[in-house]
Amino acid sequence: MIISAGNDIVDLQAIDTARTKNPRFYTKFITGPETRLYSRPQLADMPFEHFVWLLWSVKESVYKFKQRHNPGLVFSPSKISVQCINSPSVSTSARLPEEPIEVKGFDKQIYYSGAIVFEQQELYFRSVVNNAYIASFVNNINSFENIYWGIKRIDHTGPDFQSAQVREFILKKLKQVAPADAIKIIKNSSGCPVLYNDMVEANLPISLAHHGHYVAYAFHLTNAPDAARHSIN
Amino acid sequence: MTRQEILTELKKVLSPYTLDKEALAGIDENTDLIKDLKINSANLVDIIIDAETKYNIEIDYDAADKMVNVGGCIDVIEEKTNQQT
Numbered sequence: 001m002i003i004s005a006g007n008d009i010v011d012l013q014a015i016d017t018a019r020t021k022n023p024r025f026y027t028k029f030i031t032g033p034e035t036r037l038y039s040r041p042q043l044a045d046m047p048f049e050h051f052v053w054l055l056w057s058v059k060e061s062v063y064k065f066k067q068r069h070n071p072g073l074v075f076s077p078s079k080i081s082v083q084c085i086n087s088p089s090v091s092t093s094a095r096l097p098e099e100p101i102e103v104k105g106f107d108k109q110i111y112y113s114g115a116i117v118f119e120q121q122e123l124y125f126r127s128v129v130n131n132a133y134i135a136s137f138v139n140n141i142n143s144f145e146n147i148y149w150g151i152k153r154i155d156h157t158g159p160d161f162q163s164a165q166v167r168e169f170i171l172k173k174l175k176q177v178a179p180a181d182a183i184k185i186i187k188n189s190s191g192c193p194v195l196y197n198d199m200v201e202a203n204l205p206i207s208l209a210h211h212g213h214y215v216a217y218a219f220h221l222t223n224a225p226d227a228a229r230h231s232i233n
Numbered sequence: 234m235t236r237q238e239i240l241t242e243l244k245k246v247l248s249p250y251t252l253d254k255e256a257l258a259g260i261d262e263n264t265d266l267i268k269d270l271k272i273n274s275a276n277l278v279d280i281i282i283d284a285e286t287k288y289n290i291e292i293d294y295d296a297a298d299k300m301v302n303v304g305g306c307i308d309v310i311e312e313k314t315n316q317q318t
Contacts, residue, residue, distance in 0.1 A: 010275055019282070028278050028297055053275075060274055075274075075301065078294040158252060159271040191268050211275050 003220050005205040006065025006138040007149065008057040011212025012050070012131065014157070020049040029077035030055050042087040050129055054112065055082055057136035058125045062118055064192075064207050065138045071190035083122075085114040099214075100152040101128075102173060105145045106137075115142070133214045148173060149218045154210075162210035170206060170217035178204065178221060195219075234314065236262075239307045246283050250276040262304035277301075288314055 019025050026035075030052065037043070038051050046054075059077040067073045089109045097103075106113070106126040116123045116138070126144055127136040128151065135151050137144065150173060154165045167185055174183060180197045185206065188194050195202040206219040234242075244257055251257050251270040266272045266280070281297050284290070284306065290313035292300070299305035 008274075015275065016279075019279070024285075025278060025282055028281055028292075028294070056275065074298050076294070076298045078297075159273070191265075211273055 002069055002140065003205055004065045004068045004140070005147070005207040005218045005220050006061040006063070006068075007136060007207045007209050007216055007218040008060035008064070009133055009135040009151065009209040009211050009214050009216040010053040010057050011133050011214045012053070014212030015049070015053060017049050020052050026052045029059065031078055031081065034082050037082065037085055040085070043085060046087075046129070050134060053134045054085070054127055054129060054136070057134050058082055058114070058116060058127065058138065060209075061125060061136045061138040061207075062116055062123055064209075065123065065140070066118065067190065068192050068205060071188070071192070080116060080118045083115045083117055085112060087112055100150060100169070102148075102150040104148050106147075133211075135209070135214075135216045137218050139220075146220055146222050147218055148177065148221060149216065151214060151216045153213050154215055155213075157212050159210075162215055163208075166208045166210050166215035166217055169215060170208065170219065173217070174204075174206075174219065234311070236307050236311065239310050240303065242287070243284075243303065243306055243310070246280060246287060247272070249283075250280060260303050262302070262307065264303040266301060266303070266306075280306075284310060290314060290317065 034055060043051060059080040062080045063075045088111055112127040112129055114125050116125060123138055123140050124142040125136050125138050127134060137147060137149055139147060150169055152169050154162065171183065182198045184196050185193050186196055193206055193208050195204050195206050204219060204221060209216045244260065247257060247270065250272045253271055256270055264270065267274055281292050281300060285292050288310055292309060292313065296309045299309055
């Protein structure tokens with residue numbers, strides 16, 4: 001099975017709410033059938049602008065997941081079709097941990113989940129939705145037990161700062177769970193971040209995202225005792 | 234409008250979404266909006282909407298997919314404005 005990683009984050013303070021709600025805006029990437037998902041009872045409590053950015057973040061995560069193995073892939077959000085959205089079984093606001101959040105896997109009780117179809121393939125997502133940000137994570141199986149992820153608030157919003165912060169954030173975690181001497185992240189020619197150890201590409205796909213005051217990472221690492229060493233060396 | 238004229242005007246459309254004014258001043262047809270201008274992908278739709286407003290055109294799904302680099306943006310704007318005349 002191909003392993004990859006794909007994530008995205010949207011800082012809700014950095015978006016234009018009035019513009020988001022304008023059909024001229026959201027119909028650029030949300031199709032008619034997807035718009036109808038909003039009228040389902042499970043999304044009754046979700047503001048429409050959250051719905052719009054939830055779909056955007058899922059679609060962007062799918063693109064990142066697929067683009068790693070298909071560098072020429074064009075981001076066509078309207079062709080990435082969100083099939084269903086399941087809301088958490090308990091109210092999230094009281095239960096979501098404070099940032100920085102660093103977790104492995106997703107408890108369906110407190111996160112949104114759903115399925116996507118892209119190029120005849122079914123993919124799956126988990127999303128963190130609150131009033132500050134929306135973060136999504138994608139996998140090609142409906143299990144996220146091997147996905148490590150993190151979300152952190154940062155002090156400044158410039159792209160160089162965001163980029164440095166998200167790299168520092170993920171590298172710190174990687175050093176805990178997959179110790180190696182000389183890991184670094186290098187963007188390949190198609191803009192995809194790739195983890196290297198001693199200048200050898202590691203078999204450990206990572207995905208990075210930043211927007212406004214938030215950064216987020218995801219990486220795929222299996223549980224087996226030697227997997228970390230094997231993945232990174 | 235020539236492609237060069239569209240490129241000059243396009244800088245104004247892109248300007249609110251990039252902090253890298255030096256890179257913006259030096260854009261050419263190969264400039265990638267995300268990789269080179271460090272525009273956040275969350276702003277790609279804003280750019281499409283702003284271009285629609287500025288040129289009084291409508292940019293559909295397929296055309297929007299091409300607007301990832303400056304050359305692609307110019308292609309779409311050129312095509313859509315020509316359709317009006």
